Amino acid sequence: xxxxxxxxxxxxxxxxxxxxxxxxxxxxxxxxxxxxxxxxxxxxxxxxxxxxxxxxxxxxxxxxxxxxxxxxxxxxxxxxxxxxxxxxxxxxxxxxxxxxxxxxxxxxxxxxxxxxxxxxxxxxxxxxxxxxxxxxxxxxxxxxxxxxxxxxxxxxxxxxxxxxxxxxxxxxxxxxxxxxxxxxxxxxxxxxxxxxxxxxxxxxxxxxxxxxxxxxxxxxxxxxxxxxxxxxxxxxxxxxxxxxxxxxxxxxxx
Numbered sequence: 251x252x253x254x255x256x257x258x259x260x261x262x263x264x265x266x267x268x269x270x271x272x273x274x275x276x277x278x279x280x281x282x283x284x285x286x287x288x289x290x291x292x293x294x295x296x297x298x299x300x301x302x303x304x305x306x307x308x309x310x311x312x313x314x315x316x317x318x319x320x321x322x323x324x325x326x327x328x329x330x331x332x333x334x335x336x337x338x339x340x341x342x343x344x345x346x347x348x349x350x351x352x353x354x355x356x357x358x359x360x361x362x363x364x365x366x367x368x369x370x371x372x373x374x375x376x377x378x379x380x381x382x383x384x385x386x387x388x389x390x391x392x393x394x395x396x397x398x399x400x401x402x403x404x405x406x407x408x409x410x411x412x413x414x415x416x417x418x419x420x421x422x423x424x425x426x427x428x429x430x431x432x433x434x435x436x437x438x439x440x441x442x443x444x445x446x447x448x449x450x451x452x453x454x455x456x457x458x459x460x461x462x463x464x465x466x467x468x469x470x471x472x473x474x475x476x477x478x479x480x481x482x483x484x485x486x487x488x489x490x491x492x493x494x495x496x497x498x499x500x501x502x503x504x
Contacts, residue, residue, distance in 0.1 A: 354407060396499045437497075442472070
């Protein structure tokens with residue numbers, strides 16, 4: 251195990267489960283002080299417990315990324331407790347699929363827009379405003395998706411639109427703020443071993459069988475594999491990588 255983040259402070263949104271939890275655990279394992287954020291305290295406490303059990307340091311903060319005041323409070327808490335903000339991973343997202351666009355409810359549209367896109371916008375603003383005041387700057391990784399800039403499946407119009415926008419927003423923000431010492435990139439996971447990749451009524455065994463032919467790799471990606479891509483982009487190993495959208499999908503969009 252390397253220690254690329256020793257002495258650094260990292261913030262991960264949507265860290266109560268899935269990819270967010272895996273990223274938080276990986277950052278802590280490499281020495282970071284990790285602030286985990288999300289809307290429900292119980293899953294966040296579970297992530298903190300796992301990190302502390304492994305000898306790491308973490309702090310849970312309940313927040314809704316769709317609320318600017320909440321996001322600012324999370325950043326302020328990271329700075330107050332650990333002295334700065336070096337890494338941010340904007341992972342919080344929701345998926346309401348299954349309906350063609352004409353039948354999509356306005357509520358579902360707004361919910362996905364507010365969390366998946368506005369939430370990333372608000373998080374970026376709060377994170378960049380802090381990082382650009384630091385001599386060391388910072389690194390931000392946004393979690394986009396293969397649904398969006400890379401694939402456009404039926405029945406997922408709102409999610410696809412928001413995640414495509416996250417990819418574009420990442421590139422625009424990266425150009426705007428690399429001069430401030432803030433590197434911004436994205437990771438676009440494909441089907442990953444989380445509940446989001448399960449079809450209605452599908453078991454994990456069913457998914458595994460489906461993916462044997464649906465994905466060139468023959469399986470879904472492990473959350474740890476996605477986390478490894480995130481940590482690369484957040485680390486000094488990627489010091490010259492700016493505005494990238496790194497796809498982790500087992501070859502589905504190749």
